[in-house]
Every structure is written in C-alpha cells, then in structure tokens.
Amino acid sequence: MVKYIVIIMVILSLGACETNYGTINTGLADGNFDGSMYEYFQAHHYDWDSLVLMIDRAGLKDVFTGERAGYEKITFFGPTNNTIRLWMYKSEQHWDPDLKQMVVTKKAYHQVDEIPVEDCRRLVMEHVVKGVYMRDDIPEGTLSEAGAREGGTTLTGVEGNSFWIYSYRGQYQGIQGQGAVSLKLVSEIGQEIKVASSNLESDNGVVHSLHYDYPLGTL
Structure with a gap:
C-alpha cells in the first residue's frame, strides 16, 4: 500500500513541475485554427466570451472575420475574460481640486451591455494592429530596471x-536566456504588459494573448 502511495505522489509531483502558470491554454495543439479569428474566440469560451460580447456590441465582427476593407489581415493583442471582467467590476475616481471632492471617472459595470458602445469599440480596437506580426518577426530586446530600452520595435494600434514590443528568451533549468521565446510590450504610459501565449494563427491573422494581470485600457 505504501509503495502505491509513493508512486502516486511521484506522478503528481512530476505533473506539477511541468505546469506553466504564465501560459494561457489556447486549446490549439499547433497554434493554428481553421477559421476566422472571430470563430476562434467563439470556440474558446473560457478566455474570450467577454471579448466576443464587446466585439458584437461595438459592431466589429467584420474586423475579426477579415471582411472589413483594410482589415483583411490583422494582429490582435488580446485581452482575455479575466482582464475585461476586472476592468468592468472596478469603479475609478479621482480628487477634483475645484469641487473639493472625489469624482467618479468610471463606474462599475455588471455586464458588457452596460458599457457604452464607443468605449467597447475603443477598448477593442486599440489592441488591433494592421498586418500580421508573428513572434519571430519581433526583434529581441531588453528593458532595464531603470526603464532603458534596447532593441525591439514600435507598433501602432489602429x-x-x-x-514598444520586444522578444526575449526566458529561463530554462535556472539558466537565463536558454528558455522559450516570449514577448513583452511597454505602452506609451509606461505600462509593462506580458504576452502569455503567442502565434495563435487563424485565417485572417494572429492573436497574441495578453497575460491575465494586464490592466485593460493601458495599452
């Protein structure tokens, strides 16, 4: 009996060692989806349900099916459900020195239908870049603790x-620079944004899933 318990514990520990908590489960074995980007989002409810609702509310479906002129091929840096819901449920306020009181600048929303249509459109489209940029198209770069940038490239949303975006190699068995290639973005306001999963290809472009901790609206 003790022998079987030990075997089970070893199996469980091996499985735990291979878990990558920084990677979003895309549901794709090879990163390719046979269909449009919109259909990919529809097929993977866990990460993209809220995004699909925002796309529909803003009338942007044809952007993600490749049917809108000028958007036949796109790169999408995708905010997932966790990011969207955290933004929705949180209200924001600031101190108004003239009124001498706190003023609400964004109220909390309980469902996507409550978000103003223009806000839905803007929040979705600022993550869209025309053309296809695969992970290997992004030059390597470094970002120092002081914020100094080297390498990488600059992309502009619609x-x-x-x-600014750059690629880098993470750690492998504790050795820096020997791991898988990853992407990181730095917005105009200095927000650092990690890409959790990259190169999710569909018929009309590629999706790079942003990390769950990305604060929506800071790209």
Missing part, C-alpha cells in the same frame, strides 16, 4: 496608440 486607434493611434503606439507601444
């Missing part, structure tokens, strides 16, 4: 928001 809302006019620019961000």
Whole structure:
C-alpha cells in the first residue's frame, strides 16, 4: 500500500513541475485554427466570451472575420475574460481640486451591455494592429530596471496608440536566456504588459494573448 502511495505522489509531483502558470491554454495543439479569428474566440469560451460580447456590441465582427476593407489581415493583442471582467467590476475616481471632492471617472459595470458602445469599440480596437506580426518577426530586446530600452520595435494600434514590443528568451533549468521565446510590450504610459501565449494563427491573422494581470485600457 505504501509503495502505491509513493508512486502516486511521484506522478503528481512530476505533473506539477511541468505546469506553466504564465501560459494561457489556447486549446490549439499547433497554434493554428481553421477559421476566422472571430470563430476562434467563439470556440474558446473560457478566455474570450467577454471579448466576443464587446466585439458584437461595438459592431466589429467584420474586423475579426477579415471582411472589413483594410482589415483583411490583422494582429490582435488580446485581452482575455479575466482582464475585461476586472476592468468592468472596478469603479475609478479621482480628487477634483475645484469641487473639493472625489469624482467618479468610471463606474462599475455588471455586464458588457452596460458599457457604452464607443468605449467597447475603443477598448477593442486599440489592441488591433494592421498586418500580421508573428513572434519571430519581433526583434529581441531588453528593458532595464531603470526603464532603458534596447532593441525591439514600435507598433501602432489602429486607434493611434503606439507601444514598444520586444522578444526575449526566458529561463530554462535556472539558466537565463536558454528558455522559450516570449514577448513583452511597454505602452506609451509606461505600462509593462506580458504576452502569455503567442502565434495563435487563424485565417485572417494572429492573436497574441495578453497575460491575465494586464490592466485593460493601458495599452
């Protein structure tokens, strides 16, 4: 009996060692989806349900099916359900020196239908870049603790928001620079944003899933 318990514990420990908590489960074995980007989002409810609702509310479906002129091929840096819901449920306020009181700048929403249509459109489209940029298209770069940038490149979303993006190799067995290639973004306001899963290809472009802790609206 003791022998079987030990075997089970070893199996469980091996499984735990291979868990990557920084990676979003895309549901794709090879990163390719046979269909449009919109259909990919629909097929993977766990991460993309709220995004689909925002796309529909803003009338942007044809952007993600490749049917809108000028958007036949796109790269999407995708905010997932966790990011969208955290943004929805949180109200924001600031001190108004003239009124001498706190003023609500964003109220909390309980469902996507409560978000103003224009806000839905802006929040979705600022993550869209025209053309296809795969992970290997992004130059290597470094970002120092002091914020100094080296390498990488700058991309511009269709809302006019620019961000710096670079690729880098993480750790493998404790050795820096020997791991898998990952992407990181830095927005115009200095927000660092990790890409959890990259190169999710569909018929009309590629999705790079942003990490769950990405604060929506800071790209």
